[in-house]
Amino acid sequence: MTHVEGEITAELVRDLVREQHPDLADRPVRLGARGWDNQLWRLGDDLAVRLPWATGSADALLRNEHAWLPMLAPRLPLPVPVPQRLGEPSERFPRPWLITTWVPGTPADRAPVTRTADAAATLATFLSALHRPAPSGAPTGRERGGPLADRADQFAGGVTAATERGLIDDPDAVRAVWHDAVTAPRWTGPALWIHADLHPANVLTADGTLCGVIDFGDVCAGDPAYDLAAGWLLLPDDTIDHFYAAYRPTPDAATMRRARGWAMARALGGILIGDAGVHGRPGGKPSWGPPAHAALQRLIATIR
Template structure:
């Protein structure tokens, strides 16, 4: 079932808790967010209930978070939503769901990071800690963690969709960044743990600094360039160089080229979701547009030099 077939209400969430986790059922409950794959209901001061609603793939993503994130979370320097309980599919709600810790903060698409040095250092420390060799059996990304060249067809479609209504001022410069990334040598190191979806709606801020990272549904193993793209998407102007200096081990030139390609893909997706829409899919927000356009400006300006 998707959002078009089943309405998620506070009454439903509380009933699910009473059935499977009755010790949590009487806590205060309120809607936290409706995201691309899941709804988030805040449960008391320190927990949240995460339920799939808008895509059929969300079930597997929640199971993956529940299986892997608790072991990774203690080693990460920023708070993340750690799964605490699992909800089995039932007649009342035929999909899995989880209870996680609540991470306070405001999504960066609504409150961008403004303290450039702090944000660069925090993001570098987080990704340095996360990007460790993944064990055998670690999840493979749906379409993350491989060479950017594997996404050539998707890039062409996205660029055409954004260019036709005039959403991309200089498509030639965007294409140049992408072609350089696609031509870069592939990652030759071990498959590293990746967040896989570091866009502004999945990073939290407080007082201009990063204070949390959420939504690990795309957690996977692969090329760190996929996550390093976040430097152009999340950080204030002028902070990318500091981030690259702070991240360890220092990325080589080929990795940075691939990261720019991933940043282009993420920026085009943000522009299309915000400005062109994706057939009315939930989760797309106007607030995704400004950071995506800023990222393209940064990336294409560098390509022109």
């Protein structure tokens, strides 16, 4: 991860807002969170400023979210950070930035689901509302929502790395889940809107259930199986059947197999990122490890 030069401070955020959106300049500013791509600063009680601070792709993701999420948000049954203003690059800060609505809650990697039935139904209802045919001009996610086979080399490398670090006990079982998914029939329906980054750090919880979804930078058109993988990542044991039963239309067997493969890929990535965080390596997130390990064990259990 390559971070922006110089520190992002409350003073910098206030100056940016004052320059480009002066009608909001009197609102108090305080740090909200530091994520993978962006820092989030509270702007009063109901707004937030998102500034990219890592990865070169973050700029395009912010613009993607600004372009498409306002159209999708009205039909979504959970709160999402709806873009309100776009900040353009300037001498003060050389990257685009967003002002969005603030969504309260705690990321699920730090506050896991405990009300399982409610969370399963809530996640299914949210994805049922999001997964509608996308227009022809919608962005496409080749790596997220495309064929799993396109990620085969990356997956193999992740298994090797995790095995060498002693992070997984049964790499053959991990590969078996992936192989079953890769050999499932491909998605032949219309390209549907998908969130495309629905892991525990991007889903908020309160009182043991889901209360919001954030970070729509990767939103695109593709195979809904990519998002359905979130059931394995977010929901505790013995909940996935309730999730699939509540999702509409009911997914077929091939879609569930692909979702299981994507979930394994996301779990493997979370394990590696969590381990990097534990050891203080750049880009690491210690809180990503435990939910990823739990998901991997759930997935392995389906083939034993």
